[in-house]
Amino acid sequence: MKFSKRTLWRLKNKNKKLKPNKYKKLKRDSLRGSVKGTLERPRLSVYRSNENIYAQIIDDTTSTTLVACSTLDRDIKLDSTNGRTCDASRRMGEKLAELSLKKNITKIVFDRGPYIYHGRIKALADGARAGGLQF
Template sequence: MKFSKKVLLRLKNKNKKLKPAKYKLLKRNSLRGSMKGTLERPRLSVYRSNENIYAQIIDDITSNTLISCSTLDRDIKFDLKNGRTCNASRLMGQKLAKLSLRQNITKIVFDRGPYLYHGRIKALADGVRDGGVEF
C-alpha cells in the first residue's frame, strides 16, 4: 500500500481508528517506495529509539547489510554518557562514514524512515557528510 502525503494526513486527521503504529508503517512504506539502494549507491537506513540510535547501509538489490553502527558500539559508548544526544548521533555518523569509506562507498541514499529530518536524525546526517560521504 503506497499512499501520498495528503492521503496519509487525511487518514490521520479524519479516521480516529487509525492507530499510531499503523500510521507510522504507512508513512514509512510510502517514503521507502521512492528510494532503493543499489551497490553503487546503497541506502542508509536509520532507526531511532528513546535511548539510542541505529544506522545501517543496505544494498536492496541483494538484500545485504553492508555496514551497521549504533550508539551502543564500544568506541562511541565509552566517549559519551548516553546515546540519546545529538552529539552522540554526530559522532556515530562520523564513524559510519569512516567505515563506509573503508569499503569504497562514497555515495549513499539517505532513508530517514518515518522520522522528521530534525534533531538526532539531522545530526547523524551531518556527521556522515562531515566524514566525506555524499548524499
C-alpha cells in the first residue's frame, strides 16, 4: 500500500488511534514501494536504533542478503567509543563499501527506510560513496 505524504500527515494528525509504530510502518512501506533492488543494482537497507546503526545490501529478486555490516562489528567498535556518532556511521559506510566491492557490487539503490536523510543516515551514505559505491 503506497501513500502520499499528504495522506500520511492526514492519517497522523486526524486519526489519534494510529499508533506511532503503525505510522512509521506506513511511511516505510510508502518509500519501499518505489525502491526495489535487483541483481545489477541491489538495495542498501538501513536500520537505525538509539545505540547502533545497521545496514545490509539486499537482492530483492531472490530475497537474499549479499553483504551486512553494523557498528557492532569488531573493526568499527574498536575505533569508536559508541555507535551513536556520525563518525562511526561514516566508518561503517566505508567498511560496507569495501565488503561490497570484494563481491563485485558497485552500483546500489539507497533505501533509507522511515528515517530522514540527515545525521547518521547521511554519514553512512557519504561513507559508502567515499568507499566507491555509486548510488
